[in-house]
Amino acid sequence: MAAITASMVKDLREKTGAGMMDCKTALQENDGDIEAAVDWLRKKGLSKAAKKAGRTAADGLVAYAVDGNKGVVVEVNSETDFVARNEKFQNMVANIADVALSVDGDIEKLKAADYPGAGKSVEDHITEMVGSIGEHMSVRRSASLSVSQGVVVPYVHTQIADQAGKIVVLVALESAGDADALQSVGKQIAMHVAASRPLALSVNDLDATVVEREKSVLAEQARASGKPEQIIDKMVEGRMQKFYEESVLLEQVFVIDGETRIKDVAKNAGAELKGFIRMELGEGVEKEESDFAAEVAAMNKG
Structure with a gap:
């Protein structure tokens, strides 16, 4: 049997867009024959990802995972809202959020980390899902928050699935006070952040x-x-x-009462607002605009 080298696996992956482990298996099954391995992957439906990779994925879900005084937010993109409402995709995003929590939101570590129960990395599992569902997908970004004591409070605006939607906010409150009271205040501040879109926590953070x-x-x-x-x-x-x-969040007037500054809302609750994350689906992604009439006309000319 031919020796399967890392270079061969890399070449096959570039040709097909399939996952690293799938490429290695394909080469092993076909005695190192690249073209036969390509066909093997096509038959398995694993090379579809290559054709999808050039498409714009600006839909999908933003999700969170929180454990005690630490939380993380991730954005996983798909091409259409239809896929974002697919239960299989939603379960994948929830699992990715849990993995992101374990690596403190580091995007590169997240992609390389083991996907639960799959025997492959998060990135390779997504590639496999592309072949299965038929749309380009990607983990676009991830961010985390934590406090030494206190709470990290989540809020989802336009919720689509459990702990996921179009906008997710995390607010970190440092305090030794009552956790339930802090959760209530944190939820209100998070709702404020969703509505007000602050650029930074403090003036110095701008x-x-x-x-x-x-x-x-x-x-x-x-x-x-x-x-x-x-x-x-x-x-x-x-x-x-x-x-x-x-x-600036700390300087903004609380949208709920229209008069108290956010820094005083936190202070009155016996807490210090240490940070926030506001992640909105598709921020900064240029979506491709298709001209349906032009497409029909071009087809007729052909």
Whole structure:
């Protein structure tokens, strides 16, 4: 029997898009013959992934897993909402969220980690699922939160499955106080985060480039209004304060009561708000727009 090398497995995977273990098995079953292995994978329905990989996957689910004072959020994409509502896909996403919790949300470790009960990695299991379901899928991102004592509280907006939906928020509250009371406050803050889309927890956490861009825009607006240079800096300073109040979670006004700042909501509950994650399905992904009429016309020309 021919020796199966890592290079052969890599070549077959690039040709077919199938998982590493599936490629190795295919080569073993066909005595190292690449073309025969390709056919073997096609017959098994495992090479479909290669044809799907170029498609845009901007649908799917965002899911969470929480264990005590640690939580994680993951986004697993599919091409259509139809697949996102498939129970098989939903179960896979739930399992991936559990695995992500075990690796503290590290995306590369998550992809390489063992998928529960599959005898292969998360990434290879997804490749197999692509062949089974017939759509491109991928784990796009993952993030985690934890506190030394206190709670990590989840909230799902537009829920589609258990612990999964279109928007997932985690809020981390550091406190030695009553866990049930903290859960209640955390849930309200998480709902606020879902609605208000803060850019950062605190002013110091804001991206420096975002701050400088905002200052530049405000300065140009002030100059365009004819204000003298000597007062432009003070105008910008005042307007930046409003920007912080709109963009920074701790400075935002609580949407539920319309008057208390979030930092005081947490303080009044005897807690410190240590962090948040807000993950919305498909953020930043450019979806392919198809022109159905043009497609029909092109078919008729053919």
